[in-house]
Amino acid sequence: QTVVTQEPSLTVSPGGTVTLTCASSTGEVTSAYYPNWFQQKPGQAPRSLIYSTNDKHSWTPARFSGSLLGGKAALTLSGVQPEDEAEYYCLLYFSNSAWVFGGGTKLTVL
């Protein structure tokens, strides 16, 4: 069974920069996995931020960016705001029937 791994937790200071990563047990993550990133705050539905590695939705703040880094998918937040404190999930597309979410990264802004 394919496992997608994220950092369990990260802490960043307001105004700082942080990078979250998303690794696959199958090996290198490439653009063919169409990495997606989602933000979820307590008691809310997830919100899509990034799709297809680095494409943003119209509502995605400019401080969020996606990339591939060292064989993983990555989400970078630059100029972190207090409201960015949330759980972040990645999703990798393996086939029409096998999309796998990562375990999530709890981002604390402190």
Next chain:
Amino acid sequence: EEQLVQSGAEVKKPGESLKISCKASGYRFISYWIGWVRQMPGKDLEWMGVIFPGDSDTRYSPSFQGQVIISVDKSISTAYLQWSSLKASDTAMYYCVRLPTLTIPRMDVWGKGTTVTVSS
């Protein structure tokens, strides 16, 4: 406004059947895929499956194949997720999501979720 409105919270007993819904509005229902995502209490997101309302083409995650049925009623722009015999382990929040295409997978609209509690 494009939105997905999900049915209300459910409390069921093990062995009972259940069908929850996801009603689309503000866009052409038959032109977009609808997917379902499970989130067990305090746990991660899990992809369950997806359906194309235009022709009911349905793809299930291997983990959920045979466990649930995903369907649609085009006449009322509604997608469904159903169980024939619930288990306590089905207790979770269930989200429906919209996907413009599976070619470049992305989810642009999320429902607010339906809480399902299965307890004797």
